[in-house]
Amino acid sequence: MATIVRYRDDKPASVKWPTRIVSPTHASRCCLTRMVALGGLQSETHAHVHYESNQKYTDTVRFQYMRCVTCGFTVKRIVAEEPDAFTFASLRKAFQQPMFSREPAGAYAGRHR
Ligand SMILES: [Zn+2]
Numbered sequence: 001m002a003t004i005v006r007y008r009d010d011k012p013a014s015v016k017w018p019t020r021i022v023s024p025t026h027a028s029r030c031c032l033t034r035m036v037a038l039g040g041l042q043s044e045t046h047a048h049v050h051y052e053s054n055q056k057y058t059d060t061v062r063f064q065y066m067r068c069v070t071c072g073f074t075v076k077r078i079v080a081e082e083p084d085a086f087t088f089a090s091l092r093k094a095f096q097q098p099m100f101s102r103e104p105a106g107a108y109a110g111r112h113r
Contacts, residue, residue, distance in 0.1 A: 001046075001076070004018065004065075005021045005074050005075075006021070006022050006023070008022055008023075008024075012072075013071065014072070015067070015072075017038065017039060018039060021038070022072070023072055023073050024072060024073050027068070028071050028073065031070075031071065034068045034070045034071075035067065035069075035075075036066065036067060037066055038065040039064070039065055041062055041079060042062070042064065043060050043063070044060070044061050045058050045059070046058060046059055046060075046061065050086050053086075055086075057085055059081065059082060060082045061078060061080075061081050061082075062078070062079045062082075063078050063079055064077050064079055065077070
């Protein structure tokens with residue numbers, strides 16, 4: 001996933017929004033309470049090839065940069081990842097299956113033969 005954040009300890013933290021952010025390499029105690037959103041919600045679309053069918057598909061990730069106002073430590077926070085068509089299909093299939101059965105699997109197998 002691409003990022004505009006460069007983690008460096010040899011340069012001071014800085015923001016050249018929206019192209020470059022220099023952040024310390026480590027979070028500090030201040031970051032627990034001082035993280036604020038930088039810029040609005042953004043999204044990235046990624047192209048993939050499904051591992052079983054070799055079909056091409058895309059998924060979209062929404063994110064926002066969060067930056068500590070005290071030390072400048074910055075992270076890319078994933079807000080939401082929209083499932084791709086293959087994940088939707090497998091979820092749909094999973095939800096169509098009964099979660100619990102009163103009878104153990106195969107209990108009726110011999111009765112109707
Ligand atoms: Zn901090």
